[in-house]
Amino acid sequence: MNRERILAVLYDLAMVIGGEVNLRPLLTKTLQRLLYHTSFPAGAVFLDVSPQNGSGKVTATIELAIGDYELAGHAGETLVLPAALFSGAISLEQDRSLIDALPCHRGAYSVLLKLPIDGNGVVVLLSPAEPLSDLPLTQVFQPVMANLAKAILLCRRNEAYTKAIISDRDRAESGLKRFHAALNATADSVFLIDPFLMHFVDFNLSAETSSGYARAELLSLGLQDLLPAYPRDQLEHLFGTLLRGESSIFDLDTTLRRKDGSEYQAALRFNLFSHAAEQLVITMVRDVSEYKRLENELRLLNENLERRVEEEVAKNREKDHLLIQQSRLAAMGEMVHNIAHQWRQPLNALSLILTNIKDDFDYQQITPETLDRDVRKARSLLQGMSTTIDDFRDFFRPDREPGDFELGHAVEDALFVMAASLKNNDIEVVRDLPGGMLINGFSNQLAQVVLNVLANAKEAIQLGNVPAGRIGITLVRDGSNGVLSIEDNAGGIPGDVLPRIFDPYFTTKEQGSGIGLYMSKMIIERNFKGRIKAANTADGALITITIPLLETASPSTKEQQP
Template sequence: MKKSILFIVIFLSIASSLQLLNYKYYIDKKEQYIKSRVNLMQEHYDVTYQTFKTNSIHFYNSIINNSKLISILNDANNQDLSIRNKARTKLAKIFKSKYQLVDNLGIDLIHFHLKNNESFFRRENPEKYGDDLTSVRYSVAQVNKTKKPIEGLEIGKHSHAFRFVYPLFDENKQHIGSLEGSVTADSFIKFMEHALRIHTHFIINKNKLDLNNHKLLEKYTYANGFENYLRLKNTIKTTIKHSKEEKDQIKKKLKNIDTTVTKSFSITVDKNDKEEIIIFIPIQNIKKEKTIAYFIVFDENNDLELILNDYTQQKSIALFISLLVAFLIFRLLASKQNLEIRVNKKTKELKDLNENLLTTVESKTKELQDSLNIISKYVIYSKTDLNGIITEVSDAFCEVTKYSKDELIGKTHSMLKHPDIPSKIYKELWSTIVSGKIWTGDILNKNKDGENYWISTAISKKYDNKGVAQGYIAIRHNITSKKQFEEQHESLMRAEKLASMGEMIGNIAHQWRQPLSVISTASTGIKMQKTFGTLSDNQLLKDCDLINTNAQYLSATIDDFRNFIKGDRTKKVFNLKDSIHSLIHIIDSTIKNNHINLILDLKEDITIDGYSNELTQCLINIFNNAKDILKEKNIDNRLVFISTSIENNKAIIKIKDNAGGIPNKIINHIFEPYFTTKHKAQGTGLGLHMTYNLIVDGMKGTIEATNKTYTYKSEEYMGAEFIITLNK
């Protein structure tokens, strides 16, 4: 009974520890994935907004560069009503024909205002003009007052829209009014849904609307879960269907969320036995002083189910390992107890030795037999003749192979051979033992039931008293659990690299935004200038060169990232400086986003005979550690130094920061597996351990970490310094 309780206690202790670690890893992985989806949707929103802004700038430039239009708008300020009406008629005629191409830019509303904030011409409603916009349109009044452009979400008397308002001047630089290009929320959502194949809602604070304007309120409906928000009806053609239980989930989770936040956030709800991510992108008013609306993205096609399935599988593996380890520990404790009993027995036998020699001899004979039985039970061994025919096996050998002694004796070990083990291994084994040497190694075998098991083996010749070879003896140790643990460890290491790759993908996406925006701006500019006949050859060549330069930058980014992820472990000679510059190219957006000042001191013509991708992975791990601690300690002047040199014909790479160093009590443990300096929810403890293995085992180099105080630009700093030493 006590033994059963002991076994249960051991099993529960190991199982609970492994399951806790597995659950924390699952939660961390899930949160990281959701965060990446939120960031992705925020970036797509930003790109969409920037696209419409760029298009409005092109439209504005086409207006101010058209002297005929400026002349017409100048007449709009004439005191003579007939001249003003003629100017409006001319403007309407122009926009009815030539400027219909503006629709291709996605601009829904075009509105000209006089400098006294009076509406002069609405392209969508030419018959409506002359109304004073001072009190209802902050953007118009502000632009005419400051003579500076303004942009953002603004609510008017009849609708809301993303408005881009610019001041207008005549050829004498005299202010003559303002121009507005607006994009409705409906167009904004259609653009995002077409690009991402997602479902999106747009909701707005009802307190910002004129609740007495029933014609305006007819355009909206109640926004589920947001008591003070309304949803624009015509923005959604395919509405997300939620059951009552799902709606209750949304309401419950939104109660604890501050809807005045200015950063994107998300919640998850259970939908059709799957988790749905609902992402909220806040939108401020045109004054940039408060949040008045949200884009809501319903992310149904996500990978949360795959993450959950992986977690479930890992739970089963952890349970099996817990059971196996608990059994081994229990057996070890039981063996220890048996040995203690035998020690006490031997003591008594020695005490009685003088009383009865014959009894003592018989007792020792029995003891020897018992010892042989113990060896047979717990030691996996076998004996063969010189031809490899089995002559003797232990009970432990029968237990692991699941064959009886009768089934084994007279046969060869080939009956246990696993088909995946190459024949050359066995040829090498026989060549070694025939020559009289001892062969050692790990071999995968298959037992009688077809199950695989790993054994660590030592085989040597056995001789008689005259030194004549009689056969061979093999001592084995079952290492199946060790191999299974190593496979799980390798799986976690691969997961760590995949996490790094996920972060790199975020970096690449961020780096592409600027060149894509430049390419879009240049190409749209060419089209507009061609339309209005203002495109010169020099401008065309200049814009084409700009597009080509940014396209080459995108191509170089792809090449660097492809080289990093392809996992090519071919040993080759590579230039250390070029490898580090490729690394910087990959993490460039991370450096900029985290306001890190990267200082390089790279020597020319240092070459390494090794694995470039593995070195890049190591440098990324070390850089990410430095980045995280700099952010955690909220250091303003964030410094990271990378230098290379040659010492004693070896390549030296040094990476240091100014984050204050590593605590002395843990600095000697940072390369150990599952040891992390971060919060448990933020790190797996495998990054630096993987770095150590790649450098020491993979590239036969060394890596060490120390705390260092140094001076930079007359300021004294302290931080961690990692030193990597590699053979050239």
């Protein structure tokens, strides 16, 4: 083969490789020219080679295939192939293992021309027999493959750069569309104004709607057309302060005129900015007519607000006094009811003692010793009844000043008052009241809250005819709070009633006042800065009271104190 023929082939391939900046056309045209110059009928280009841990195999992607439908059908796929197909120099192979490893029709080819691309991949040319070519196939294409490797690298860099540019452009266009959409969606009017001519350059849809002008009409107008009552020299002075940098923002409250001649109050904000070496003033216009109307109404309302507040405070104070009085009456009724339960047993005992004295007298069996014994028993019972009165009186006597007290002790005080009533109704009380939880306030107020909850639980058990009534009381520490839970097994609170049980005057009892739980809620929230809530469980109702605890020194801290 003469030198001119080789140079012509190399020149042709160099022009193809050097004339493309995108990978796909580069590979397509290069493979086409190689097939043409070598007379091979089919070929493929494999790239992105990755070895597989010394197994003699590599993974590679078929970027392009020409002349073989089966090979072309695998374009874009990543295959596992022999490493020998990609290593070494350019060679003409008749190794069946290499040919059969390719995804083409078996037996269709017996000759393979391997053209490695400097570690980037390989060009494989296939033929059923060795073609009759006057080219030194294993020698002439060495510089071509080196140039192809560089061209592939450059094409990929170019495509990545182009992709980045397109992505940036798309993001910019998307952002611009999003900005315009947001600008047109805002209720405020936005104008771009030429600060020298004071004509409108651009604006959003709200500007057209609020002014009543069509876009073409607004573009032929200026700011002065919407502000006929505002002197032009003052507008020029305003824009001058912006242009000279004396102010970056200027606000103006004025009246604007629509196309139909109607007027509305508006707040305008002017701001100078530069765009493409052009100075423009962006003007935000907000219709404040409704705001001004409401402001005027608010001013009128405020003129009489103090008097109305005083009247409402007086009414609320009267209501509070009434609630407190009703709560006291309810508490006194509860006290009398519980005293009756406490006295029932000693009164029965006194009745038996008097009966015994009479019987002894009737049967002439009374003696000074038996009389003295019965009198001592009677006096003991009377002393116990008197003590009960004192205990109940102490419970309901208001504390003069708040103080620190054990949360569990206040619960025990309430249980003491209810003990006889609960026992007489066969209601079991299960309690778990650990100590060490100090709170500050009026202890009898908290005891009154617990008493209200216990009384409601007792009545619910009675009304529900629960055969084995039970009330569970637990006290636990939750961080800096003490949590008191009181649960009964009376079946729970109806769903339509549950959200309203803490409302004033709301009751489901025939003789109920509807103030017990309301006052309990007020005491917990106002006096103890806590919260009370109600919920239903599987067996009944659960009342949870959460109260902030006082900080107490740890044992180690106490030992360090003098």
